[in-house]
Amino acid sequence: MHHWLIKSEPDVFGIDHLAAVKREPWSGVRNYQARNYMWKDMKAGDLALFYHSNAKPPGVTGIARVVGEPYPDPTQFDEKSEYHDPKSTPENPRWWLRDFEFVKKFDEMLTLEALKADSLLSEMLVCQRGTRLSITPVEAVHYKRVCKLAGA
Numbered sequence: 001m002h003h004w005l006i007k008s009e010p011d012v013f014g015i016d017h018l019a020a021v022k023r024e025p026w027s028g029v030r031n032y033q034a035r036n037y038m039w040k041d042m043k044a045g046d047l048a049l050f051y052h053s054n055a056k057p058p059g060v061t062g063i064a065r066v067v068g069e070p071y072p073d074p075t076q077f078d079e080k081s082e083y084h085d086p087k088s089t090p091e092n093p094r095w096w097l098r099d100f101e102f103v104k105k106f107d108e109m110l111t112l113e114a115l116k117a118d119s120l121l122s123e124m125l126v127c128q129r130g131t132r133l134s135i136t137p138v139e140a141v142h143y144k145r146v147c148k149l150a151g152a
Contacts, residue, residue: 002041003143004048005126006064006100007134015050015061015105023067023101026135027075028083030095034135039070039096041137048100049138049146051126052109059111060146063103073097106150120145 006026008014018024029035046066052058072093075083088094115121125136138146 002043002046003138003140004037004042004046004066005051005060005124005136005138006048007051007053007126009054010052010061014052015102018050018062018064018100018102019105021102023099025073025099026097027073029073029097029134030083030085031133034133035094035096037135037137038098042066042070042098044068047103047143049143053134057109057111057113059109059114060106060150061109062105063147063152064100065103067099067101070096070098104152106152108150110146110150114149115146118145118149121149 026038029038044066048064048066049060050062050064051060072090073083073095075081076085076088076093076095077090078084085094112126115124116127121127121142124138124142125131
């Protein structure tokens with residue numbers, strides 16, 4: 001099993017949104033590395049830390065699970081979508097996604113500041129300067145530590 005960190009802005013789609021809908025396609029990713037993580041590296045059953053980005057404060061708010069197999073992101077074909085990609089076709093899609101299901105919301109957010117202050121967690125990619133990917137791998141030891149600190 002792999003572990004991941006998935007970022008979303010809470011006013012666009014936060015942990016409470018995922019809790020309400022139970023399962024959601026992780027659409028709109030337009031970075032090739034993040035796409036490749038979903039398309040080629042994630043497996044059904046993998047767990048992900050749900051991170052609120054562009055928030056005050058940012059941090060990990062809960063856990064989601066990868067569901068099913070990857071499939072083409074339908075927003076790439078929708079001309080009305082902000083994620084439309086005119087170079088992508090149904091026969092040759094560029095962008096892939098995975099569905100995620102709600103697992104748990106933490107009682108309290110584990111803030112980015114708290115992650116950086118922890119000697120073990122400060123090694124996580126999300127804590128590194130210049131790392132802006134919306135999806136990053138998480139070492140098992142980091143995943144377990146986040147869950148322990150969050151009381152999960």
